[in-house]
Amino acid sequence: MSIDLLANLAYILAAALFIFGLKMLGSPATAKRGNLLSSTAMFIAVVSGLISAEVVSYEFIIGGMIVGATVGALAARLVAMTSMPEMVALFNGSGGASSLLVGWATLYLGTSETSTFTAATIVLAILIGGLTFTGSLIAYGKLSERINSAAVVFPLQRFLNAGLLLGIVACAVLFCLEPSATSPYLYALLGLALVLGVMAVIPIGGADMPVVISLLNSYSGIAACAAGFAVGNNILIVAGALVGASGIILTNIMCKAMNRSLTNVLFSGFGAVKSAKAVEGEVKPVSVEDAYYILEAASNVCFVPGYGMAVAQAQHVVKELGKILEANGCEVSYAIHPVAGRMPGHMNVLLAEADVPYEQLVEMDDINPRIENVDVAIVIGANDVVNPSAREDSDSPIYGMPIINVDQARTVFVLKRSMASGFSGVDNPLFFGENTRMLFGDAKESISGVIGEFG
């Protein structure tokens, strides 16, 4: 039996394990085992890849693996749960970079002429890989607020982007006509791909990051797929396609949760314009002590967390308050909007970190029909996802986005640092509502204060 056949049989096993692993990641009870299964599949695939690659020199492989494993392991261990979105973005970017490099390196390996088809797949690996790499870096910058997280739009942006795309198509065609490692069009493509990633992500505002992250995740899979075509490796194609498809589904879920099309998210420069009517009214502040009296009497409390909870690191005190309320005979739930936070499921991870059992986390569609029975809805650092303008004001940029209707609860507490508008720059009439009480100050301190009153 040849080594090649053996490797391909191992790939089949790995593919099956990847599929089972992903399947098990779909249920909370089996997810951990699913991840383990998937990593076993990765191990099998990597080992058989190593055996079949006719490796003659191990220096670069061992060196690369030591560097990569150290960086990856340290990053994964040290990252705080609140910075998870930017960490995922960085890992994603490194996957993209790897696909780009594999595509590029393939050009130096061909003993005979590179066929047009192989050249085309190399171009795709370089383009999508490069786009994923710099796109993820920009997403990382925006998520960690190292660069301005607002949408960046400038005059002639569309013309510039159209020119960029035309340039890429032209270079791609010219390269495929005469593929070689020394082709000037190759270097042009490498540069343009990296620029494309930057240009694709800068016009997208921070609040749309869940969409961008899932889309980039999908790209990294497609890039791996393209690299698989370039080197003719089945497992790269299968695994890459699985990741690509899953990323697209998540992207779709995120877009639906904002009632916007993908093109709208990617190209509109959302958040750069303010057109909605200004909201006027009086806010009614509440003291920690009064908040305590209301909560003490409540029999149904629902927490609605948003990105502000992550910033204030308030998940642990939130859970503590929830526990106290439960001991007080109150029904406690946590309502999570699909796009709350900066990545899909961001709030769920933070609350899980604070030991909130996942049965208490409810989705938007489950809480809205019974929101009228909620005595107190506590909004912690969420803004756009509870903004009634999305329902009522057709001029609002977020009009049509499904929201958690906290304004229909009996009482709403809004924990807020100050009266600034949310990430999208849209005013929120919820703050001026009849049944809304504002609890100003740092979310963590406010909640600790309430807990102190219970004490």
Added chain:
Amino acid sequence: MEIVFLTFILVLSVFLGFELISKVPATLHTPLMSGANAISGITLAGAFLAAGTTSNEMASWLGGAAVAFATVNVVGGYLVTDRMLSMFKSKRSAQS
């Protein structure tokens, strides 16, 4: 024929991917994303081809860098996913 064969695999995998993921609850979106992200580090298996050669120095360097990047993706992705999933508890296990 090789092209047709590879495309065949691609098409089936895409459909399978859609089927697998479409019913995942929101709670697991982050682990699912980072778990899938780790899988995209599979390029590692392709990177060995370039990194293990002695015929061309440029290919070795590019391949070596590809190995490093892909390993970051794989190792970091799986560890971080595992760390997240370890935190998810059901009501029963949270009390015990």
